[in-house]
Amino acid sequence: MQDSLIEKIKPYIKNYDSYLVGGYLRDLLSGEISPDRDIAIKCDNLAKLTKKIADELNGSFVELDPVNEIYRVVFGDDYIDFAKLLNNNLIDDIKRRDFTINAITYDINNEKFVDITGGKKDFEEKIIRTYKISNLSDDPLRTLRAIRFQAKLGFRIDDEIINFIKENNSLILNVAPERIHQELIKTFEGKFLIDALFSMDETGLLDVIFPFFKDIKKIPSNSHHHLDLFHHLIETTRNIRINKPELKLAAFIHDLAKPDCWTIEKDTGRHRFIGHDELGAKKVVPFLKKLKFSNKEIEYISKMVQFHIYPSALMKDENVTERAIIRFIRKIGDDTLDLLELARADRLSARGPAVSDEMVQVNLSNLEKLKEKYFEISPKLKEMPKLVDGNEIMQILNLKPSPKLKEIIDEIKELQLEGKINTKEDAINFLKNYKL
Numbered sequence: 499m500q501d502s503l504i505e506k507i508k509p510y511i512k513n514y515d516s517y518l519v520g521g522y523l524r525d526l527l528s529g530e531i532s533p534d535r536d537i538a539i540k541c542d543n544l545a546k547l548t549k550k551i552a553d554e555l556n557g558s559f560v561e562l563d564p565v566n567e568i569y570r571v572v573f574g575d576d577y578i579d580f581a582k583l584l585n586n587n588l589i590d591d592i593k594r595r596d597f598t599i600n601a602i603t604y605d606i607n608n609e610k611f612v613d614i615t616g617g618k619k620d621f622e623e624k625i626i627r628t629y630k631i632s633n634l635s636d637d638p639l640r641t642l643r644a645i646r647f648q649a650k651l652g653f654r655i656d657d658e659i660i661n662f663i664k665e666n667n668s669l670i671l672n673v674a675p676e677r678i679h680q681e682l683i684k685t686f687e688g689k690f691l692i693d694a695l696f697s698m699d700e701t702g703l704l705d706v707i708f709p710f711f712k713d714i715k716k717i718p719s720n721s722h723h724h725l726d727l728f729h730h731l732i733e734t735t736r737n738i739r740i741n742k743p744e745l746k747l748a749a750f751i752h753d754l755a756k757p758d759c760w761t762i763e764k765d766t767g768r769h770r771f772i773g774h775d776e777l778g779a780k781k782v783v784p785f786l787k788k789l790k791f792s793n794k795e796i797e798y799i800s801k802m803v804q805f806h807i808y809p810s811a812l813m814k815d816e817n818v819t820e821r822a823i824i825r826f827i828r829k830i831g832d833d834t835l836d837l838l839e840l841a842r843a844d845r846l847s848a849r850g851p852a853v854s855d856e857m858v859q860v861n862l863s864n865l866e867k868l869k870e871k872y873f874e875i876s877p878k879l880k881e882m883p884k885l886v887d888g889n890e891i892m893q894i895l896n897l898k899p900s901p902k903l904k905e906i907i908d909e910i911k912e913l914q915l916e917g918k919i920n921t922k923e924d925a926i927n928f929l930k931n932y933k934l
Contacts, residue, residue: 503535503576504606510551511606515540517588518604520595527602527621528651535578538603540586545569548580589614596640597647598627627656634662638669642681642707645698649688655697663701670706676790678707686743686750692736695750699728710785713757720769721852727756730847737843744795745836748802749843754778779804801833802840809841813864823871824915828879828908834872838865875915882914885925894929906932 504518520536541547545561548569552559560570567582584591588603595601598617605612615629626647634640641663644655670678685694698704705712717727725733735749755778756771763770779800786796812818812826830837845861891897891906910928913919919928 501535503573503578506555507551507571507578508606510547510554511537511539514547515583515588516606517583517612518606519591519602520600523602523604524599524621527599527618533576535576537578537580537606538583538588538591539580540583540588544580544582588612593629594633594636596628596633596637596643598629599647599653601629624651624653625656626651626653626659628659631658631662634659635666635669637673638666639673639677639681641667641670641701642673642678642685642703645694645701645703646681646685646688648697649685649691649694652690652693660697660701663703667702667706670703675788679789679791682707682747682789683743686746687741691746692732695732695735708751708785710751710754710757710781714754717756717760717769720850721767722769722848722850724849724851725847727753733847734840734843737846738839739843740836740839742836744798745802745840748799748806749840751782751799752778752803752806752840752844754803755781775804775807798833801830802837805830805837806840806844809838809865809868810845810861813868814861820916821912823868824875824912825908826868827872827875828911834876835869838869838872841865878915879911882911885910885914885919885922886929890926891929894926895932895934897934902934 516537516539518535519538522532522535525532539547544567545564548571549559551557552571555571555573558572560572562568562570562579569580571578571580584594592601592603592612592614595615598615598620600617601613601615602617602621603612604610611618616627620627626644628634628640634644641659644659644663647653648655685691688694695704698707699711711728714731715726715728719726723730731750731753734752735746738746738749753771753774755774758777758781759771759774761770761772762768782800782803783796786799791799808826808830812822815822827834842862842865845858845865849858888899888903888907891903892899895906897903897906906929910919910925913928919925
C-alpha cells in the first residue's frame, strides 16, 4: 500500500509495532482516500515520539487524550492520530473495535494486512457486523454508528446488532449529546440515508433520539397526503436533491408540530394542521439545543421548518406582486434555494386524492418561477446602494428607534428594487410624504 504521508513517518516508527486501523482502511476499500489516518502503536512514551515526529517533519502536535495516550500530528490538510495499543497488544485492540469492517489493520513495518475478525469478507458481503456484541454496550454510541455506516455504505446491519439495539436502544441516552449530534450529521449526509432511517425506526432509536416521532406516527394519511405523516417525512427527505445534512434533517422533521395542531373538520372530514409551521420552528429549538447543535445550525433548521409552506403559498396567489416576491427573497436571503428545494420535496410527497396531477405540476412550475426570480433579484439586492440611513430617516420623520424604522428601511429597499426610488433625493422625497 502506497501512502506518501505514512512513508514520511516510517523511519520514526520502524522500531515500534505500528498498525494503520479504522476508517482510513475502510474508506480505502471503498475507493476513497481519507485525510485522517489512525495508527495504533506499541510505545511506552507515545507523547515523546509524536512530538518528535511533529517537530522534525514540520507538523503540529495536538494532545487529544493524554490520559489514554492519544495524540495527533497535523500536516496541512492531512493528519495522523496515534493511539497506544490496548494492553500493548494488537489482538486485544482489534477485538474491542466496534465493527469488523473497522477492525481491519495494516502492519506498516511488515507491509501486510491483518484481519482476524473477517472484516474484509464482511465488507465484500456488505454487512455491518461486530466481533463481540458487548462492544456495543462498551460505548452505546456504536448503536447509532451502525446506522451511520449503513447510511454511508448501504450495507445491511447484522441481525444480532439489530436485536441488540432493539433491546437496548435507551442506552443512547447515556451518550454525550455532542457525540450524538456528530453521528446524526454524518448519518444525514449518507447516500443511503433512507434505508438508515428505516433501520433507526425498526430498532427504536428513532423514538429515543427524536421523541416527538411517537406522536407523528399517529397521524394517518388524509385527503391531501397519500402517506401517513411518518412516511410523508421519509418521502420528503428522499426527494431532497441537495446533499446538505442540515437540509435533509429539516425535511425529516419539518412537520414535527403537526400532532399538536391536528384537527378534523366535522362537516368535511378534512384534516387541518393550522399553525404547525410556526409552532414547529419554536419546538425544534430546544430539541436541537439539547443535542448541542450550533446556533447557526439551529437558526437554519428552525428557519426551514418555519417557512416550508411560504414559497408555495406565495406563488399560489395568481395576483402575487413583484413586491411580495422581493419581500420573500429578502426575508429568506441566502437560504432561498434550500427552502425552495424543501417546498418542492414536500409537494412531491403529498399526493392525496384531493391533489390532482395538474395541481402538483402548477405548484412545481410556480416554484421554478420563484427560483428564476431569485436569480434575477438576488444580485441586485447585494449591489443595491444605501440611499438613506436610519439616522436620516429618524431625523426626517421625527422617529425614535423602533420596529417601524425597520419597516420603512425595508420599504425603501423594495421600492429601489422596483425602480421607483433610484437616488437619495427620491428617498428623501418619499420620506417627506410618508404618513406614519
